[in-house]
Amino acid sequence: MIPLLCFAVQPAQSRLISLNWLDLLIVAIYFAAVLLIGYYLKERATTGEDFFLAGREMTAWVAGLSFLAANLGALELMGWAAAAYQYGILATHWYWVGAIPAMLFLGVVMMPFYYISKTHSVPGYLQLRYGEASRGLAAVSFGLMTVLMSGINMYAMALVMKVVLGWDINFSIWVSSITVAIYVALGGLRSAIFNEVLQFMLIWLGALLIPILGLIEAGGWEGVKTRIAQNFPGGDYTHLWRTLGSFGDNPMGIHWTGIVLGLGWVISFGYWTTDFLVVQRVLAAKDLRSAKLAPIIGAAFKMMVPFIVILPGLLGLAVLPVRLVGESEAVAAGAHSYNEVLPLMLARYCGPGLLGLGITALIAGFMSGMAGNVSAFATVWTYDIYRAYIRKQADDAHYVSMGRWCTILGVLVSIGTAYLVMQFKSIMDYVQALFSFFIAPLLGTVLLGMLWRRATPAGGFWGLLVGTISSIVMWVWVKVSPSALAVIALSSQAKDMAENMYRALWSWIICVLVTVAVSYATRPKPKEELAGLVYGCTEIPSEGHLPLVQRPIFWAAVVGVLFVILQIIFW
Amino acid sequence: MAEQKEPVSIWYFVGLLLTVYGALITGAGIYDIVAGVKRDTVLAELHPAVWWGALLLLLGLVYVYFFSPRRRSRRRGARS
Numbered sequence: 195m196i197p198l199l200c201f202a203v204q205p206a207q208s209r210l211i212s213l214n215w216l217d218l219l220i221v222a223i224y225f226a227a228v229l230l231i232g233y234y235l236k237e238r239a240t241t242g243e244d245f246f247l248a249g250r251e252m253t254a255w256v257a258g259l260s261f262l263a264a265n266l267g268a269l270e271l272m273g274w275a276a277a278a279y280q281y282g283i284l285a286t287h288w289y290w291v292g293a294i295p296a297m298l299f300l301g302v303v304m305m306p307f308y309y310i311s312k313t314h315s316v317p318g319y320l321q322l323r324y325g326e327a328s329r330g331l332a333a334v335s336f337g338l339m340t341v342l343m344s345g346i347n348m349y350a351m352a353l354v355m356k357v358v359l360g361w362d363i364n365f366s367i368w369v370s371s372i373t374v375a376i377y378v379a380l381g382g383l384r385s386a387i388f389n390e391v392l393q394f395m396l397i398w399l400g401a402l403l404i405p406i407l408g409l410i411e412a413g414g415w416e417g418v419k420t421r422i423a424q425n426f427p428g429g430d431y432t433h434l435w436r437t438l439g440s441f442g443d444n445p446m447g448i449h450w451t452g453i454v455l456g457l458g459w460v461i462s463f464g465y466w467t468t469d470f471l472v473v474q475r476v477l478a479a480k481d482l483r484s485a486k487l488a489p490i491i492g493a494a495f496k497m498m499v500p501f502i503v504i505l506p507g508l509l510g511l512a513v514l515p516v517r518l519v520g521e522s523e524a525v526a527a528g529a530h531s532y533n534e535v536l537p538l539m540l541a542r543y544c545g546p547g548l549l550g551l552g553i554t555a556l557i558a559g560f561m562s563g564m565a566g567n568v569s570a571f572a573t574v575w576t577y578d579i580y581r582a583y584i585r586k587q588a589d590d591a592h593y594v595s596m597g598r599w600c601t602i603l604g605v606l607v608s609i610g611t612a613y614l615v616m617q618f619k620s621i622m623d624y625v626q627a628l629f630s631f632f633i634a635p636l637l638g639t640v641l642l643g644m645l646w647r648r649a650t651p652a653g654g655f656w657g658l659l660v661g662t663i664s665s666i667v668m669w670v671w672v673k674v675s676p677s678a679l680a681v682i683a684l685s686s687q688a689k690d691m692a693e694n695m696y697r698a699l700w701s702w703i704i705c706v707l708v709t710v711a712v713s714y715a716t717r718p719k720p721k722e723e724l725a726g727l728v729y730g731c732t733e734i735p736s737e738g739h740l741p742l743v744q745r746p747i748f749w750a751a752v753v754g755v756l757f758v759i760l761q762i763i764f765w
Numbered sequence: 766m767a768e769q770k771e772p773v774s775i776w777y778f779v780g781l782l783l784t785v786y787g788a789l790i791t792g793a794g795i796y797d798i799v800a801g802v803k804r805d806t807v808l809a810e811l812h813p814a815v816w817w818g819a820l821l822l823l824l825g826l827v828y829v830y831f832f833s834p835r836r837r838s839r840r841r842g843a844r845s
Contacts, residue, residue: 388775545804547790
């Protein structure tokens with residue numbers, strides 16, 4: 195899911211946390227470890243298949259954890275902990291209804307088409323299904339946005355390091371990005387995936403102590419609820435669905451239809467099933483069964499992430515002696531902002547050593563997100579732009595070399611973006627909005643391509659283009675005339691969060707309608723050209739011979755049932 | 766063409782790192798107890814560095830043992 199970046203903070207007068215020599219040693223060991231792994235894997239990244247798809251030999255567990263870690267950035271950890279302090283448990287929707295159904299759908303329904311088609315990327319799938327025009331549109335937009343987003347994340351993370359630790363912004367940007375560039379350029383996707391698994395473990399082990407000690411201090415979950423009710427009387431911070439009956443009943447200003455249709459359907463499915471940054475990890479699985487299981491394993495862990503992200507925010511409401519406020523108010527009054535809740539909780543419970551581990555978890559989160567961006571960028575650039583349009587006939591070694599250089603180039607462009615954002619902060623909002631323009635329409639294009647044989651190349655291209663343009667038009671409309679929000683979100687009480695949900699929903703609907711209309715007006719591809727790409731034209735290997743516990747569908751059902759139980763418990 | 770060696774498992778790297786981290790953090794926690802250092806963190810009396818560090822150490826050693834390259838090659842040899 196797109197991380198909250200709105201918590202980029204003004205430099206504070208003093209740092210929140212001071213690290214001693216042991217904490218710094220722990221951070222330094224981490225940097226040495228990721229570089230060593232990259233160096234060790236260099237000799238195994240000799241072919242295009244090795245470099246861009248990790249040799250397609252990852253187990254379901256490794257691909258699944260990497261799939262999740264590529265999304266679990268430090269900004270996401272801090273941003274959603276802040277959102278939990280501000281909005282309460284409603285923030286959990288971004289981890290549950292906003293992720294789990296989509297991840298299970300990817301594993302059970304979509305993965306066979308991605309995997310059997312042997313595509314290197316999502317734009318590559320569009321080329322096979324719809325032709326060059328759709329691939330070109332998706333590849334250029336994805337490549338550009340990925341590298342720009344990487345730069346924005348880099349800047350925001352460096353700013354966080356300045357506020358939390360007092361580190362120089364230039365130091366944070368250059369050290370972390372050069373480290374990522376080295377280990378991805380050396381070992382390719384395999385190195386990125388190996389490090390993501392390592393980072394996944396560190397994120398959990400570094401962050402898990404906060405909720406454990408927080409629950410002990412607060413007296414368990416019942417104690418948390420009681421304390422929050424005492425500290426913030428009148429607010430409902432601990433129910434997931436109960437307050438979503440009306441836009442005005444909850445602090446997000448959103449209705450349950452926006453959460454279910456906008457977030458749970460369009461944004462979530464768009465991100466988790468078509469964003470190549472995460473899908474690339476699953477394409478590296480060693481066989482189809484592993485590729486189907488990987489998102490299901492990712493979903494199981496995703497369901498637990500609120501324990502280390504949302505719960506610390508709620509614990510902040512329960513146990514922190516100070517009241518956190520919005521960013522502008524914090525800057526004006528010299529107070530702490532929502533965005534500082536995670537570092538404040540870290541400093542509350544963790545002494546030397548544990549503090550270093552917690553900070554390492556944040557750095558690991560940042561680096562895993564960045565490595566995900568640059569490895570996906572390198573693949574899309576090399577296969578879907580360079581090989582498709584610039585140099586069609588070259589040997590495999592040439593493309594691997596291009597991938598390595600492209601990784602370094604991607605990091606340099608990200609660094610350039612970071613410095614640009616430092617000068618012109620409003621760019622951050624625009625690039626985030628740009629990224630969101632493509633996700634919802636792309637979902638319509640890919641889904642119709644996989645599930646509807648009649649979708650034609652012209653239908654796919656025009657649906658994607660018109661859906662994207664409609665999203666841009668709605669965004670500009672609200673910018674120019676804020677009252678347009680009430681029209682797009684269908685309520686005068688809707689707030690910014692609701693706009694994103696409903697804009698995504700409308701642009702998806704427009705994409706689907708245009709795709710269907712144009713497809714009926716144009717000639718479809720013959721059935722034999724759709725083999726391996728479309729439902730009904732593809733022979734999907736049966737899993738009937740496997741015992742029940744080895745079938746992905748069984749584990750998807752288990753995760754699905756647990757998901758429903760959690761909704762009921764926290765209703 | 767020579768067969769490419771199977772890479773060391775990622776879990777072995779994870780184990781090594783957790784072992785080092787566990788040893789450092791437990792050591793720091795034990796030092797605090799022995800030297801009578803009082804930390805001003807909440808629940809410091811529970812000595813989280815000792816038991817969390819020990820957990821990391823244990824987890825790291827388990828991973829190192831089960832995923833060590835030597836053990837894996839022995840098992841492969843026994844199977845073939």
